[in-house]
Amino acid sequence: MVRLRDFRPDDLDAVRGIVGDDRVTYFLSFNSRGTEQARAMLHDLIERAARQPRTDYYLAITPLEPVTPAETDRVVGFARLLLSGQRAARLGYAVAHDYQGRGYAGDAARTLLDFAFGALQLHRVTGAVAPDNTAGITSVERLGFTREGVLRDHVHTNGAWRDSILYSILAHEWNAERD
Numbered sequence: 486m487v488r489l490r491d492f493r494p495d496d497l498d499a500v501r502g503i504v505g506d507d508r509v510t511y512f513l514s515f516n517s518r519g520t521e522q523a524r525a526m527l528h529d530l531i532e533r534a535a536r537q538p539r540t541d542y543y544l545a546i547t548p549l550e551p552v553t554p555a556e557t558d559r560v561v562g563f564a565r566l567l568l569s570g571q572r573a574a575r576l577g578y579a580v581a582h583d584y585q586g587r588g589y590a591g592d593a594a595r596t597l598l599d600f601a602f603g604a605l606q607l608h609r610v611t612g613a614v615a616p617d618n619t620a621g622i623t624s625v626e627r628l629g630f631t632r633e634g635v636l637r638d639h640v641h642t643n644g645a646w647r648d649s650i651l652y653s654i655l656a657h658e659w660n661a662e663r664d
Contacts, residue, residue, distance in 0.1 A: 486592040489544040489564060491534045492527055496545060499560035499581070500527050508582045512618040514640040542566040542600070546580065546593045564593035566601055572608040574601055591624055598628065602656045609656070613639060613649035622650065629662050630654045 492500070501523040503509055510517045518526060530543050546562035562580035569575055576597060580590045601607045612630060614621040626632075630652035639649035 486549055487561075487589050487596070488547050488549050489593060489596055490547060492530045492543070492545050492560070492563075494527070494531065496560045497524060497527055499545075500563075503560075503562060503579060503581045506582055509579055511643065512615045512621060513577075513579055514613075514642060516642055540568040542597070544593075544597075546578070546589055548584075548587075548589065562589055562593065564590075564597050566597045566610070568605075568607075572606065574605075574607055574610050576601075576610050576612045585620075591627065594624070594628055598654070598659055602659045607656065609653055610659075611651060611653045613651055616648055616650055625652045628654065629658055631658075 501518075501520055504515075504518045504523050504526060505520070507517050533539075533541050533543065543563060543565045545560040546564055547558050547560055561584040562578065564578040565576070567575045567577075576594060578590050578593055578597075580587075598610060601610050611633075612625050613636060614625060616635070631654065633651045633653055636649045636651050638646035640647050
């Protein structure tokens with residue numbers, strides 16, 4: 486359904502369309518970003534992808550079967566696996582408003598979890614979801630994540646502190662789902 490790839494300089498318009506849209510960033514850990522902030526973010530993502538050893542897989546989501554020719558290789562979202570701690574990582578993802586509800590986020594997350602527990606041989610992956618993000622909660626629970634608790638005043642975004650619900654999944658739980 487989706488393909489994940491590293492970001493490229495020509496992805497700026499798509500990145501700006503995602504991180505500059507309040508409807509998308511409302512549930513993320515950062516405020517909407519303008520053109521120059523999106524450009525700086527994209528530059529940073531490209532730079533981080535080249536570092537060795539790689540500890541941050543911040544990848545572009547593109548539809549595997551685009552609806553229109555204009556969508557071929559078009560970035561419709563991002564998925565991130567940030568390595569943290571002992572054989573652990575944090576998962577995050579977002580999809581442009583016009584592409585939400587098509588299963589892209591779930592497919593990207595499954596692909597990253599296969600990578601995390603396969604090639605990277607991680608033991609644990611966590612995800613933090615805003616308490617009022619019902620679609621995000623449904624998504625992580627569908628993926629098999631377990632709710633661990635609430636991180637109080639976890640992020641400062643949209644002018645206020647916000648809690649996050651912490652979820653996790655362990656390698657043996659993910660692999661049991663695949664058997």
